[in-house]
Amino acid sequence: MASALINVPARAKRGEIIEIKALISHPMETGYRRTQLGALVPRDIIRLFVCTYNGTEIFRAELHPAIAANPFIVFSTVATESGTLAFHWTGDRGFSETESVAITVD
């Protein structure tokens, strides 16, 4: 799947607050649903989302079954320096996705 959609402003002024949006494709199976025949559908969710800015962690979220499919997370940070914003999702069944976006800070 084209797994993730990230939205980060390409350029920002030093000290400016920027909004970051991250949308990832994932079924987020809660583990509470049952099939037509009554069998439990096992839990399969993203458990952790971490964002690092030039290697320093700036945002972390622990996700639980209540989060809907294709989790959409929006947060903000202060633009300090040019570099890379890296996004990492990990979850059940060895799920692991990483996306990186470059940002230029004037």
Added chain:
Amino acid sequence: MCVVVLAASASAGEIPRAERRSGYDFMSRETRAMQDDDTANPGMLWVLEGESLWNKKTGDAGRACAECHADARVSMKGVAARHPSFDAARGRPITLEQRVNVCRVDRQKAPPLAYESRDLLALTAYLARQSRGVPIDVAIDARTQPFLDAGRATFYRRQGQLNLACSQCHDDNWGRRLAGNVVPQGHPTGYPLYRLEWQSLGSLQRRLRNCLIGIRAEPYEYGSAELGDLELFLMWRARGMTFEAPAVRP
């Protein structure tokens, strides 16, 4: 119980052209915001995947869609807004999904994609995205008229255990509520769309089947003539309205 139109009361009839509104107008502000922002619209995940499928060689012919159709942004603009369209080989109008499979089988020598499969949804989402902003315009002529009439007949026919016709909710009672939800007019302006209830992207035929199940009727099969005719009628009914795929709906 739900709002039921009694046979005795006068039906409102066809919605006047100027009063036609997309399901978008009946949604909450938050859901509309989700649709309007391509970075927040979950349907865009399928559009992006469709784009990579468009460029991927496939089938025994080892051919990608892009090899014949080049840049979809140009070649496919308006195509989704003009489907279902008449196919001479099959002697009837076919849907966008069926058109994709015709190309896959005939030109790429690849097996057809199953209805509601991830790949078919991704490709149709990508194609539909290229028609965003285009007015819906299905061709009705001597060849397609019988199919339009069949679709219209289905729309106005009472069906199922609840013995309801599509028109009774979507022509006569749009804007009112059924089980707490606002009844839209039922125009397919945004398909395939991301339905929050499905937690996934789905086709118009999936939605039509859900409606049929809702009135406790046997749902027509995916790709059936009945659903194809109904799709043609619904697109004709929405002629001139702006295509807004991939939409988000509650």
